[in-house]
C-alpha cells in the first residue's frame with residue numbers, strides 16, 4: 001500500500017505518478033471531523049491518491065476536507081482542482097488553500113500550463129498532466145501564520161519563499177511535523193540535493209529555512225521524498241549546508257569565469273557524490289529528468305544576477 005504513518009495525525013501518501021514510487025508525496029492531516037491534505041500531487045497521480053484517501057477516510061467521520069497547497073507547481077497543485085471536485089460530488093465540504101498569489105492560477109491554470117510547456121517542455125509537462133480549472137468560490141488565499149483548526153490538531157501556514165515566491169510550508173501541531181514541500185531539498189535514502197530551479201532566490205530560501213527552524217519541528221518532511229531521517233534541527237542544518245555547498249561551488253566557478261551551466265554542473269558532480277547517487281535513483285523518469293541540473297541552473301542564475309551582493313547566510 002502507498003500509505004505511511006508520519007505521526008499520530010499525519011499520513012504520507014505516495015501518489016506514484018505514472019506508477020513510479022517515491023517521487024511525489026502528499027501529506028494527510030486528520031483531525032476531528034475535518035482533514036487537510038497538504039498538496040495533491042500531479043494529475044497523473046490522482047487515481048492512486050483517490051484510492052489511498054478512500055481507504056484512509058472510509059471509516060472516519062470526516063465531512064470537511066481542505067487541500068492546502070505548498071505551491072502551485074504541477075507536481076504539487078496539479079491534481080487539486082480535480083480532486084476537490086470529486087470529493088464535493090461525494091458529499092464532502094472543502095476548499096483549496098494557497099498563497100494569495102497562487103489563487104488565480106488554481107482557478108484558471110491556462111497560464112500555468114503554458115509556462116510548464118515552455119519551461120519544462122512537452123514531455124515533462126505531459127508526464128505530470130494538465131490541471132483542470134475550478135470555480136473561484138472553492139479557492140482562497142492562506143495568510144502567513146494562519147492556523148487551520150482541525151479541532152484536536154492545528155496546521156500553521158508559514159510563508160517560505162525561495163523555491164517559489166508563493167511557497168508555503170505547514171507545521172502540524174501538536175505532532176511537531178513540518179511539511180515543507182519544496183522549501184528545503186530533494187531527499188533520497190539519507191542523501192540530499194537542493195531543489196532550486198530558476199527563478200530561485202537563495203537569500204529568501206535561507207531565511208525560509210530559519211523560519212521553519214523557529215517553529216522547532218521534531219519531524220521534517222519534503223515532497224520529493226518523505227520524512228528526513230534526522231531530528232528536526234539537524235535535518236534543517238543539513239539542508240542548509242547542502243544549499244551552501246552548492247552555492248560555494250557555483251561562486252568559485254563563476255569567479256574563475258565559468259558561466260555555462262553544463263560546465264558548472266560537471267564540477268558539482270565531481271565535488272558532491274550525493275547528487276550522483278540521487279540522480280541514478282530518481283531521475284530515470286520523464287517527471288524529474290534533469291531536475292538536479294535544473295536546480296544547479298537556478299543557483300547559477302541567482303549568483304550571476306547578484307554577483308555584486310555577496311550572499312550572507314543568516
Ligand SMILES: [Zn+2]
Nearest residue numbers: 073075182223
Ligand atoms: Zn516539487
